[in-house]
Amino acid sequence: MKSKFDSELEDRFVRYARIDTQSDEKSATSPSTEKQYNLLKLLVNELKSIGAQDVTLTDYGAVIASIPSTVKAEIPTIAFLAHVDTAPAFSGTGVKPIVHRNYNGSDIVLPDDQNAVLSPKRFPYLARKAGDDIITASGTTLLGADDKAGVAIVMTFARHLLQNPDLPHGPIRIGFTPDEEIGRGVHARLPADLGCDVAYTLDGGELGEIVYETFxxxxxxxxxxxxxxxxxxxxxxxxxxxxxxxxxxxxxxxxxxxxxxxxxxxxxxxxxxxxxxxxxxxxxxxxxxxxxxxxxxxxxxxxxxxxxxxxxxxxxxxxxxxxxxYRNMRYWLEEDMRPVELAREACDESGIKHFSSPTRGGTDGSRLTEMGVPTPNLFTGMQNIHGPLEWISVQNMARAVEMCVKLGELWSSPTSAAPTAIQGNRHRKGAADTAALVDWSG
Incomplete structure (x- = not known):
């Protein structure tokens, strides 16, 4: 299903994917690689150009910005995050994104390596995307949909809210982190700098996936x-x-x-x-x-x-x-499942069939949840990550934007804004104490 967000998402994703942002576990700096700043600084400029407020590039390499509330009630502050780095496991240099418009359901042979073939028989989820616009790399690099798909989704979502002040939502925080792929995306100061009660990472897979349990x-x-x-x-x-x-x-x-x-x-x-x-x-x-x-x-x-x-x-x-x-985010989210329940409700109201299953990995949300900010992970559509057969559906990304818009609306309702354990998370005792669990030197 085509969407008003498709063109912007495609443009943003292709531009971001061309920028090499691989992280490096051997580096002790934050970000671990200087080249991540090429995208981080671009995002700072783009956030300012669309009218975001309080745009900041921290000294540890995170970009943070604000979107003012459009409702008068005092309600939780919600953050939407994605990470800019790509995995060191496969080359991210010289990425050449290719848009396969109106995918016809057949094999996709990547031009720079004839042995790199995306087959719907081998990858059944691809078979379900006939008619979508599919983006791949050329066969010799990863694509970087993990997590530049999330970056494109969050930026498109932010621009849409700022250009439509009639849309109901509370205070929104936008965050882009470095070094997620090497387990260092959540700096000890990030929860306080975000200043939010609840967060969502856009770093998930299939359409409708809502993750609240990780390794x-x-x-x-x-x-x-x-x-x-x-x-x-x-x-x-x-x-x-x-x-x-x-x-x-x-x-x-x-x-x-x-x-x-x-x-x-x-x-x-x-x-x-x-x-x-x-x-x-x-x-x-x-x-x-x-x-x-x-x-x-x-x-x-x-x-x-x-x-x-x-x-x-x-x-x-x-x-x-x-x-x-990091630790399984379920240990904390099961104490108050409202962030997950509202994500499911946002899917329902957007006509998206949602599902939840344990993810065999971790996210920045794993650490944020452990540090006091409940942070489920939401779908982007990314597939076959960390390798040359990585791909993303533009239409899946568009559905993610729709879900985020609906989430902002749901959190602004009087029922959702009612005081619970969620409010005050940004000040929760012990949030800083858990920072010592991670070896930030890599």
């Missing part, structure tokens, strides 16, 4: 110190750290606990990075589970494997450091 996540770094010596004199002296790294990985359960062998509510241990020399090696792991007991078990298993490998070579030194990253 809980820890990060583990294993350092292996070997014994280095010239290989010509290595007999009975060399302890090769790379060999021990390989042994450690092979000792881990390969059938039941890796991302490629798990689904639904099953957690995993994922080795995603390895570097080193025979003298020393480092392994990076991410630990994921929907329940804290399961997450703790994953950490204990990894430590046990390290101890086992260490025992095979006492001359080596193997250290495992586990750092908390």
């Amino acid at each position: 809980s996540a820890d990060k583990a770094v294993v350092h292996i110190q070997g014994v280095s010596i010239h290989p010509g004199q290595a007999k009975d002296k060399l302890v090769n750290a790379l060999h021990l790294a390989a042994k450690l990985i092979n000792t881990m359960p390969q059938v039941t606990l890796t991302p490629e062998t798990t689904a639904d509510r099953e957690g995993f241990i994922h080795v995603y990075q390895m570097s080193g020399t025979p003298a020393a090696a480092d392994l990076g792991f991410i630990l994921r589970d929907f329940e804290l007991d399961g997450l703790r078990d994953h950490g204990e298993l990894l430590k046990q494997v390290c101890t086992t490998v260490q025992a095979t070579e006492p001359r080596a030194r193997i250290n495992c450091t586990i750092t908390p990253q």
